[in-house]
Amino acid sequence: MTNAGRDSTLISMDQPIDSLVERILDSYKQLGGINHLEGPNLPSQQSVARIVEDLQSLIFPGFRAEENLDLASMRYAIGEKVVAVSRALAVEVEKSLRYNCRIMKDCDRHQDCRGEAQEIVGELLSMIPEIRRKVSLDVEAANRGDPAARSQEEVILSYPGVEAIMVHRIAHELWVRGVAMIPRMMSEHIHGKTGIDIHPGAQIGDSFFIDHGTGVVIGETTVIGANVKLYQGVTLGALSVQKELANKKRHPTLEDEVTIYAGATILGGGTVVGRGSVIGGNVWLVESVPPNSRIYHQPTQVQKGQRVER
Numbered sequence: 299m300t301n302a303g304r305d306s307t308l309i310s311m312d313q314p315i316d317s318l319v320e321r322i323l324d325s326y327k328q329l330g331g332i333n334h335l336e337g338p339n340l341p342s343q344q345s346v347a348r349i350v351e352d353l354q355s356l357i358f359p360g361f362r363a364e365e366n367l368d369l370a371s372m373r374y375a376i377g378e379k380v381v382a383v384s385r386a387l388a389v390e391v392e393k394s395l396r397y398n399c400r401i402m403k404d405c406d407r408h409q410d411c412r413g414e415a416q417e418i419v420g421e422l423l424s425m426i427p428e429i430r431r432k433v434s435l436d437v438e439a440a441n442r443g444d445p446a447a448r449s450q451e452e453v454i455l456s457y458p459g460v461e462a463i464m465v466h467r468i469a470h471e472l473w474v475r476g477v478a479m480i481p482r483m484m485s486e487h488i489h490g491k492t493g494i495d496i497h498p499g500a501q502i503g504d505s506f507f508i509d510h511g512t513g514v515v516i517g518e519t520t521v522i523g524a525n526v527k528l529y530q531g532v533t534l535g536a537l538s539v540q541k542e543l544a545n546k547k548r549h550p551t552l553e554d555e556v557t558i559y560a561g562a563t564i565l566g567g568g569t570v571v572g573r574g575s576v577i578g579g580n581v582w583l584v585e586s587v588p589p590n591s592r593i594y595h596q597p598t599q600v601q602k603g604q605r606v607e608r
Contacts, residue, residue, distance in 0.1 A: 341390040346483045352383045391415040433464045439505040458492035459508030469498035517549035529560040537566040
């Protein structure tokens, strides 16, 4: 379309373009919902998504991109990736810290948000070997727990539950260090990709396996032990969503060796599923059960009709 065509389109509108722009600007003032025009910007979604991918490639080099790695180039490639992640993440963490200072008003971080951001990022990167250990156990649990799995490499490349828990283990390290927004952005990035929603505050033990995964929800104050297995559609949620309870334990605890089948809903901060228990599909559970329990949903009886001859 020519400039003349565009101008005539604007002129033919019911209201002049200047008036429309003023109304939009007024809505920004009244409703907010924009990044800060004064002071530091908020963390960038696009940058955080790229950082997540780079961190994943540090955990499993060669699996997330077309990287031709060999022993001779490995040290250089990993070093280059660490430097790139360190720089990019430090920028976003600093934005997060400055945002917190702005909203808290009496924050004591004003003096050196940049230095604190660099320290936090350094701590996270120093945890990469430990995160790799944990994620390797998650991969092993998936390979061991799913008869359809043919190899650990297949699990790494194709299991959404493994990718979701990998990103969670990264995000959780930032969460426990008091970084705002970025851990949630990481968890929502992978939520959109896998359909698995894990709050970065959730505490999850070793050898965790989410089979299939779509629709799984794990709340902020959930505590999960070792060797736990969840199927699709499981919700570990809160009995109440009142804002006043934000700092209370609102989500359940699963002890070691628990299995929860598809569609089960377990609610409440005081609800504990004892070690070795099995919770069947579609169960609604709001109270604790002792170790080695077997809890099953009782379906409505189905009346079978007589066979019709044709």
